[in-house]
Amino acid sequence: MRGGRPRTAIGTYGTVNVRKLGCRYLAETRYRDVDGRLRRVTARCTSPTGAVATLKERLARRPGHPVGSLLSPASAFGELADLWLVDLEGRDISEGTKAEYRNVLRLHVRPAMQHYTLGEITTGRVEWFLKAERAVSYSRARMSRTILSQLFRYALRQDAIGRNPVEGTSPLAKPKGRPQALSLEQIATIRKAAAAWRTGDGVLGPRPDGQVRDLIEVLLGTGLRPGEALALRLCDIEDWS
Incomplete structure (x- = not known):
């Protein structure tokens, strides 16, 4: 059993038909708008090529992305980063957290991704980047993953991508903690410092209790x-x- 004709993608049009109407020519096609509906678009001219050219000009002026969308799969990663930073300023989180996010983006994430468009950043590329970060330190890789996930969630809200490429990456292996104990020399040094704290000559203010x-x-x-x-x-x- 054969399937039906493939659906026209949003922002594209089907076959252009040209027919003569008296002394003029009519070019027409069906364009799929951003709301998913197919609509008939026409143009008239005194020649067939003129009618087609006029029709294509009208099609080019029709929006290919949702109204208000600032990003697309062809947008550079830097454009996403700049818009996300603006959005970050309005979020209800501490200034210290915002500063940390900005630093990680500037020092680690942006240099690694700045030459890609959003459509080129795949799960595999994110996986490779996070593994390189994990080789440096677990905390650095964890923070870079957090920043990337937030960036791509913002891109999803802008209809710029179809899925978050961070979601398919491998879990980060957390290093096992190793208990540490003070040596006898360290304990003696701490005891001596605590006993002599603010007890020397020339110390102003109340003495320690x-x-x-x-x-x-x-x-x-x-x-x-x-x-x-x-x-x-x-x-x-x-x-x-």
């Missing part, structure tokens, strides 16, 4: 996290020495 020194001893003796130790009260601690 020993809480920093005692807190360090609690941390060493109990293995608590710093936040847990800071939450303790004096009545919570007993000296069993």
